[in-house]
Every structure is written in C-alpha cells, then in structure tokens.
Amino acid sequence: MYVRCSSKMSNASQSQTTTTIGRGLLERVIFSTLTTVPCCVFLFINVIMLFTLRSKPVFCETSRYILLYNLLFADTVLLALSQLLYIIAAFRVRLTYPVCGFLVMLTNVITDISPLTLVVMSLERYVAVCYPLRHATIITIRNTEVAIGVVWTFSSLNVFIQVLLLLEFPFEELKSEQMKGFCAKENMLLGPMSDHYNKAYTYFVFISASIAIISSYIGVMIAARSASTDKASADKVRNTLLLHLVQLGLSLSSTIHNPFLIVISKVLDITVFIRIQIVVYVCIVIFPRCLSALIYGIRDQNIRPILVYHLCCQLKLRAKAEVSP
Template identity: 70%
Template sequence: MSYATQSQINITVGLRFSERVMLSTLSSLPCCIFFFINGTMLFILRSTLVFRETSRYVLLYNLIFADTVQMALSQLLYLLSVSRIMLTYPVCGFLVMLANLTNEVSPLTLVVMSLERYVAVCYPLRHATIITIRNTAVAIIMVWAFCSLNVLTRVLLLLDFPFEDLESLKMTDFCNTLVMFLGPVSDLYDKAYTGFLFASAGVAVTSSYIGVMVAARSASTDKASARKARSTLLLHLVQLCLSLCSTIHNPVLLFLSRIVTRIVLVRIQNVFYLLIIILPRCLSALIYGLRDQTIRPILTYNLCYLCYLCH
C-alpha cells in the first residue's frame, strides 16, 4: 500500500536547513507522544494476566503492535527524506516491505476483532468455545502469513527489474513506496490488492455490524452488550475509513503541487502526514484505553506514574 510508507514527495528540495529541522521537530514531537501512549498500552496488555488470557485483548495487542511498528517506519522514512539521505535499493526495499507488512496487518486484525464481537453478541453461548486463545493465536498467525505472502509477491515482482543495468544500487530519489514500484505490473498489483483488501475488510466489518443490529432486536439478546458491540464496530469502521483515506494521500498532494506554492504544499503535506498517516496509528490505544472499563484505570495509573518519573 503506497500511502503508509510514502513519507515525503520530493517537495523538501530547496528548503533551508532551519526549515527542515523545524519540519522534523513538528512531526517527531507528536510521534514521541503517540509512541509513549502505544508503548504503555502494549506494556499493560502483556504484563496483566487477564489481558493475556482474553482473546479480544490479545487481538488488541496485535493491532497496536502493528500500528506502532508502522508509525516508527513511517517516521523513519519521513526523517530520511527531510534529511535528504539517499538509501540503496536493497535497504529501501527492506524498509518498504516491512512497512507494507505491518500496515496490512491492521485492517485484517480489525476484521478479526469485528467477527469476535459478532460472535459474542449473536452466539453468546458458543462464544467461549469458538473464541479461544488458541483459535485467536491461529487467526493472528493467518493474518501475518497472508500479509507476508503479499510482501513476498511484491518482492518477486521487483526481481523483474533489470538492476544490473543500473550504474549503482544507490537510489537517486528518496526512499518511498512509489519509488519502489519499478514496473507497471508492481503498480497495478498494488492498486488491485489495496482495493481488494479494503473492499473485503469493509464488507466483513459492515456485515458484522448489521448482524449485531439484527441480533439486538431479539428478545434473548443482552441489550447492553449489543449496544456496546455496535459502538465498537462503528469505531472499527471509522478506523478502516481512516486507513482508506490514507490511500488518497499521494494523489491529493500531487494534485495540489500543481496549484499551490511549494511552501504552502509543505505545510499541507505535514498536516496530512500527521492527521492521515500518524494519528490513526494511535487511535486504537486511545479508543480502547479510554472506553474499556478494565483498561482505563490501569492506563491512567501507568501514564500518570510515567509522567511523574519523567518530571
């Protein structure tokens, strides 16, 4: 997916050193805050026994872990671009493929989490036998395996490029996914796969939501549980839409580059980068950390304690 690892289109060329330092600082500060929140959530989910033995919290850990790695890689590529550091094709390819891997794990994990909520509401008596820790682990392994297979396909497509004709393996452009689409087949595959992934994920989450809505009208369904599940599924849809919105990040910037000045485009791009690329990576920790009655007091305590130590 080109949106997550495309840190910068080459509009930083010509900026003064002070401007580049300012851009790096403005993007790094929110990232540090989000890393702090995500890291705290990951620590809580792994250090508390009840969270390690509950399927939905195990899935949440997987989602936040993938988002955190993706955020780190996006920020790394951003800083490399702002610093005008050129990588070699193998190094850039490794970073891009790893970013693609973690980025694709998120929507698929949201699908599994939505199905878990659907089973919890529509089949409450069978939930404990269907949604077990073992089955959850199998689902997570399948998600990572499917995404890894896609990354392997991308690598095989890259092998068709005649690297031996290049004078040097050092790149002449900043590292990003668009640069790594070294042929029309790679670009076409990326668009087709992205469309298939989000269409499938959208159908799965929407179907789960409709199923919960229908079940909520049944007299035998726990109304409070159904209402909470419905709200959770709506949040999953919002998260999925934010990821989908990220796919138009590059096309919008390319369009704006034709009608606005360079400095205006730089400012717009940094706002887009923070709101569309970085912020959604922290939403899972914030949403579940604040909404979940079990996590909220532990998260608040840990954040306050860590802030106290920092001071």
C-alpha cells in the same frame, strides 16, 4: 569596473544561495520537529498501552485483548517506520534501492496487519453478541493465535509476491543503486506489473474488510432487536464496530498519502505544499496509528484505570528525574 561589478554580483549570488539553503534547512528542522514531537508522544502512549496489556493475566487470557495487542503492536511499529521514512525524505537523504526496498517491504507487512486484525476483532464481537452461548467454544485462545498467524502469513505472502515482481525489473540497466527520489512505496513500484498488483491488492483488502465489518454490524443490529439479547451489550458492540469502520477508513487514507502529495506538489507553491504535507501527514498517518490506544484506553473499563496508573507513574518518574541534580 566590470570585474568589480562581476565580483559583487557573484558575492551577492553566493550570499543569496547560502541564505536560501540555510532557510530551507531551518524549515526542514522545524517541520520535522512538528511531526516528531506528536509522534513520540503517541509512541509513548502506545508503548505504555502495550505494557498495560501484558500487566494482568486477564489481558493475556482474553481473545479480544490479545487481538488488541496485535493491532496496537502493528500500529506502533508502523508509526515508528513512517516517521523514520518521513525524516529521511524531509532531509533529502537518498537511500539505495536495496535499503529502501527493505524498509518499504517491512512497512507493507505491518500496514496490512491493522485492517486484517480489525476484521478478526469485528468477527469476534459479532460472535459475542449473536452466538453468546458458543462464544467460549469458538473464540478460544488457540483459535485467536491461529487467526493472528493467518493475518501475518497473508500479509507476508503479499510482500513475497511484490518481491518476486520486483525481480523482473532490469536492475543491471540502472547506472547506480542510489535512488533519484526519496524513499517511498510508490518509488519502489519499478514496473507496471508491480503497480497494477499493488492497486488490485489494496482494493481487495479494503473492500473485503469493509464488507466483513459492515456485515458484522448488520448482524449485531438484527440481534439487538431480539428479546433474548442484552440491549446494552449489543449497543456497545455496535459502537465498537462503527469505530472499527472508522479505523479502517483512516487506514485506507494512509495508503493514498504519498500519491496525494505527489499530485498536489505539481500544482502548489513549495511553501504551501510543505505546510499541507505536515497537516496531511499528522492527520492520516500519525493520528490513525494512535487511535486504537485512545479508543480502548478510554472506553474499556478494565484497561482505563491500569493505563492511567502506568501513565501517571511514568510521568512522575520523568518529572523526578528532571528535577534531581
């Protein structure tokens, strides 16, 4: 009798465990789909936008469009990398420290490109309004390429310093190269120096970028009151700088994504936590990466008709491919 009861309890326990595992896997698939679908939509829009910015000579020969291409390229790559890391974490795939380190460092390089490029774009708009006669001599294609090179070099230098700080960690004491947690930037800060440096660098970049954009905005505001300044052009540039400030704020919010989730995971139920995680991820990671395409694709009169044309053509071609046998 005891053996039968024990057997029944064992079978019930195994059945419950199997059901729990199946339900957990189903939830991960559903939640991953809910993030992957909008991510793919925005990636599609971004890629079409990138193609649009290379479809006409005027886009390749104008500084602000070149800067926009650099910003959009960084956002597109970062969106793809973020979604890849999200899927890896959602399905609890444990990477090794070297593989995770490579993905995180690549993400760090791209992450800094957006705020730094926004600073350069803001300065370009400031010169266009405050020094219109000297704009053509200051904002040249050559100077724009140099500015983009400085942005990428500065971001790469930051990652190089992070790698040097990681070398101080005693990796030989690790029992295995396999990570215990999911692959994230916070899990690669293996020492106190790395953590302190990362925080200091993040504060420095975003405070400096905020000061530069706000100063440009104030300069444009002052210039708008001048009788010699085109009021309509100044107002448009002022609105653009405000949007840059919003983009910068959203970029900053994406850097606190993982720390915020780590904090709330300790106080919330797992089901509630996962739902909040999806909302937070879409709002502060996916959405900011597509904001540039939406802002410039809709507001810019030169880009809008070409972007709409390419989007409509691509959608028609896909529809025909699905209908044809």
